[in-house]
Amino acid sequence: MNLDLEKQAIAGNEQALLELLKLHEDMLYRTAYAYLKNKHDAVEAVQELTYRALKKIHTVKEPAFLATWLVRIMINICLDMKKKQEKLIYNHDVEIASTDQQPFEIADIIAGLPIEQQELIYLKYFQDMKNADIAQLKQIPEGTVKSRLHTSLKRLRVLIGKEEL
Template sequence: MDIKSKLVKRAKKGDTEAFQMLIHEEKEKMYRTAYVYMRNENDALEVFQESLYKALNSIQTLKNNDYFSTWLMRILINTAIATLNKKQKIVPISNEMFDQIGDVKNIQSEEHLDLLQAMDEIEEKYKTVLLLRFYHDFTVKQIATFLDCPEGTVKTNIRRGLEGLRLKLKGVYLDDRQNSIV
């Protein structure tokens, strides 16, 4: 049994120190994911903290200790989506917002901004699978387990999400190239 599994086992028995050690490994990924959904540092922190609270209170329900990271990310994404639905707000992306974040997020280039805007415009199901696949490096099988759906559905959603991003970004970059030629 590896160290992580032992820590999860201890955390399930109520050892908050073991839970904190587990969270220490995951906190940066969790915050970044929350930020991608919320587009606002305060809201991302709120979702992050609420997710940790939910995870701590329900860690006993984790069936397979090996899926702790996946389970935790699922709680975070569900919390972010629920918060967005509850607040029903759309936050436009602005350069000022990213300047406040500083070096921690390292999202300063225009390409990243364009990508984040395009991600905001695609459906949630596509955004979720793309984040899990390319941002968190989960396999298709892990994503299928995580989302409780068939692997074929995950592959389809990844493909459709990428197509949607290509279409949205293609227009931006083609327009820029055409304007620079004129």
């Protein structure tokens, strides 16, 4: 087994890494599809893998295990995606079960919020960011993030019809 391509990739040669990803593309896609059971999500996982591999390739210690390293990253990405999907499905089901209304799309309701509130909701609950990280990203105090999130959630409850202003 010739490990030149792996050594070049670990040394920082992006073209070598892209060639390795191309060589292992079928195996990585099949792994993603086996976990996610969805073509679109599997493709998204492969894209995320490419990004993470480019960012962290320098951490690989043994060139012979590069393919194993890629599969491990793919599995972690798939598990993360499944957790997010389950969380969204659970939250969506709880909201539907707790209202007498017809089923609705949470995205449609969030779209009724001002843009700043929408962004906070998506960062916190869809991107799983911590308040401190949101504060740093938005360049505002963490307490401001908390109070704006509280206001946004209260407004969401009003839009759902569970609370009055």
